[in-house]
Amino acid sequence: MSGEADEVLVRRVARSGDESALSELYDRYSGLVYGMGVRYLGDRALAEDLVQDVFTAVWRNAESFDPSRASFATWLFRIARNRATDLLRRRRARVRTIGDDKVPEPGEADPAGELSRGFDVVAALSRLSEVHREVLELAYFEGLSQREISGRTGTPLGTVKSRTTAALRALREDMLAEENG
Amino acid sequence: MSEHSTVKDLFGPYLIGALQPEEARRVEEHLEACAGCREELRDLRSVHECLADLATAGTPPPDLKDRVISGLPRRASYRVPIAAAVAAVVLCTVVLGALYAAGLFGREAVASATLEPTDLAPRAGGELRVRESDPTDPNARAELEVWGLPRCDENEYYELWFGEEGGRVSAGTFRVDTDGRGTLYMTVPEEAGRYRQVGITLEEFPEEPRMNSAKVVLGGELRRS
Numbered sequence: 506m507s508g509e510a511d512e513v514l515v516r517r518v519a520r521s522g523d524e525s526a527l528s529e530l531y532d533r534y535s536g537l538v539y540g541m542g543v544r545y546l547g548d549r550a551l552a553e554d555l556v557q558d559v560f561t562a563v564w565r566n567a568e569s570f571d572p573s574r575a576s577f578a579t580w581l582f583r584i585a586r587n588r589a590t591d592l593l594r595r596r597r598a599r600v601r602t603i604g605d606d607k608v609p610e611p612g613e614a615d616p617a618g619e620l621s622r623g624f625d626v627v628a629a630l631s632r633l634s635e636v637h638r639e640v641l642e643l644a645y646f647e648g649l650s651q652r653e654i655s656g657r658t659g660t661p662l663g664t665v666k667s668r669t670t671a672a673l674r675a676l677r678e679d680m681l682a683e684e685n686g
Numbered sequence: 687m688s689e690h691s692t693v694k695d696l697f698g699p700y701l702i703g704a705l706q707p708e709e710a711r712r713v714e715e716h717l718e719a720c721a722g723c724r725e726e727l728r729d730l731r732s733v734h735e736c737l738a739d740l741a742t743a744g745t746p747p748p749d750l751k752d753r754v755i756s757g758l759p760r761r762a763s764y765r766v767p768i769a770a771a772v773a774a775v776v777l778c779t780v781v782l783g784a785l786y787a788a789g790l791f792g793r794e795a796v797a798s799a800t801l802e803p804t805d806l807a808p809r810a811g812g813e814l815r816v817r818e819s820d821p822t823d824p825n826a827r828a829e830l831e832v833w834g835l836p837r838c839d840e841n842e843y844y845e846l847w848f849g850e851e852g853g854r855v856s857a858g859t860f861r862v863d864t865d866g867r868g869t870l871y872m873t874v875p876e877e878a879g880r881y882r883q884v885g886i887t888l889e890e891f892p893e894e895p896r897m898n899s900a901k902v903v904l905g906g907e908l909r910r911s
Contacts, residue, residue, distance in 0.1 A: 524755055531751055539750075540743035552743075553750055560754045626736040644702055645741040651704045669698030673730045680733070 511577035519567035531560055534578070537627045538585050545623055551592055559585045578631030579683070586624035622680075629679040637672035644669060689716065690723070697727055701734040759858070799884045799906040801832070806888070807903040810834035810866070814846075814884055814906070816874065828857060828874045832886065835866045835903060842890045846872070848881035848908070859889070884908050 508529065517526035538559050542552025562584050570580055630638060643649045643657060651669065655662040693716040699705050700713045717724050801812030812832035830846060838844065838861045846857040857874040885905040 524758070527758075528751070528755060531754060535746050535751070535754075537740070539746040540740040543743035544739045549744075553746065556746055556750060557754050557757065561758060564758050622732070623736050623739075626733055627740065630737070641737065644698075644704070645737045648741070651699050651702075666699045666704075667695035669702070669704075670695050670730075671698075673698050673701070673733050677729055677733050 512572045515563070515567050515570050515577055518564060519570065522564075527560065527564055530563065530577075530581075534581055534631070535560070537630070538581075541585065541623050541627055542589060545589055546592055555585065555589055555592060558588050562588070576632055579628050582624045582628035582631070589624070625680050625683065626676065629676050629683065632679055633672060633675055636668065637675050640665065640668045641672045641676070690720065694723060694726070697723075697730055698734075701727070701731055796826070797880075797908050797910050799908045801884070801886065801904040801906040803834070803904060804902050806901050807835055810904055812886065812904050812906075814908075816908075826874050828870075828872045830860075830870045830872060831868070832862065832904065833865075833867045835862045835868070835886075836888075837862065837864060837866060838888070839890075842888060844868075844903070845887050845889050846874075847885045847887065848874070849883050849885065880910075882908055 509526075511530065511533070514523075514526040514530050517523040518530075535556050539552050539556050542555035543549055546552055546555065559581065563581065566584075570577065575583075630641065633641070639658065640654060643654045644651070649657065651665050652662055654660070654669075655665045658665070660668070693713055696705060696709060696713050700710060705713065717727065796818055797816040799814045801810075801814060803810040810832065811834055812830065814831075815829045817827045817829070828846070832844075835844065843859045843861055845859045848857055858870075858872045860868055860870050860872075862868040883905065884907075886903055888901045888903050
């Protein structure tokens with residue numbers, strides 16, 4: 506991730522209604538919010554609604570963001586989780602499926618806590634160190650093999666393997682810390 | 687490095703399915719004998735499965751960003767103190783009211799709605815009319831009259847929405863007087879009159895924003911004239 510820190514961008518949104526700052530935050534996070542929306546709402550149109558609602562909420566509430574209490578990613582995905590829960594609860598359409606995974610019945614907002622855990626994962630992903638986030642993004646989102654990651658990053662193959670494990674472990678530990686924090 | 691440590695370092699690529707067959711066998715043989723590693727792998731698997739799901743969800747359509755940016759509420763109420771915002775609303779109401787009385791907004795209504803109360807404000811009601819503005823102005827005008835609404839607390843305000851299945855747009859925020867009444871002349875997005883529904887929610891400035899904290903107090907069907 507390059508450019509200005511998230512917290513600087515959200516401050517620009519709060520102080521001057523800077524659309525370019527919101528646009529940059531959108532570029533950084535819309536994919537994850539959309540992905541979570543598709544996964545847990547089971548509907549691409551609803552996932553688009555979720556993205557729209559979340560970034561509108563960031564726009565409207567930027568001034569209430571307090572970086573001393575949580576990172577921007579934590580704050581953003583908390584908004585996303587709450588909004589997605591709301592959308593699930595309100596949904597009246599028939600149950601749809603993605604692959605073989607049934608999404609929760611309409612009216613049952615996140616009965617097993619899956620949605621909450623899902624958003625916790627993406628929030629934690631955003632908080633990982635650069636090297637850990639990079640190896641997971643290359644492996645999962647770009648679909649590179651461990652050898653290809655080694656070539657792309659100039660990192661020995663053995664290190665890529667152990668770093669992939671360490672990144673998953675860091676993700677898990679970050680989530681636990683947030684839960685217990 | 688011990689066998690235990692070496693194998694633990696392979697859990698990530700093992701879950702992804704990125705190990706050579708002999709490496710995967712080595713991991714599985716170790717797992718059969720090591721309860722601690724089985725537990726750790728189970729923990730990591732839940733994280734892995736979520737990332738894998740996420741990776742197959744696809745990316746947002748390219749035009750969504752434009753829709754998000756163009757749909758942002760056009761107001762600055764969050765960047766000024768509430769008292770100043772209220773004063774500005776009052777001033778605008780007076781000025782726009784005078785302009786309205788002078789016939790500037792005398793065009794025919796293109797859409798209107800009678801607002802019905804919800805359980806949250808059972809004595810409330812309202813009328814809304816949307817009028818076209820000057821052809822050179824990309825916005826439309828809305829006249830909103832409400833009554834019987836509970837007074838807002840210091841951190842609360844009302845918000846007018848136009849919406850239909852698949853989308854909604856904020857048309858502005860307001861507060862009511864001590865009698866729960868308000869008459870407002872608002873600039874709204876040009877497409878507002880084409881929506882089917884209109885609603886007013888009670889919102890609050892949150893410490894931690896929760897859009898579902900909004901409470902619907904009035905709602906109605908928008909009728910095209």
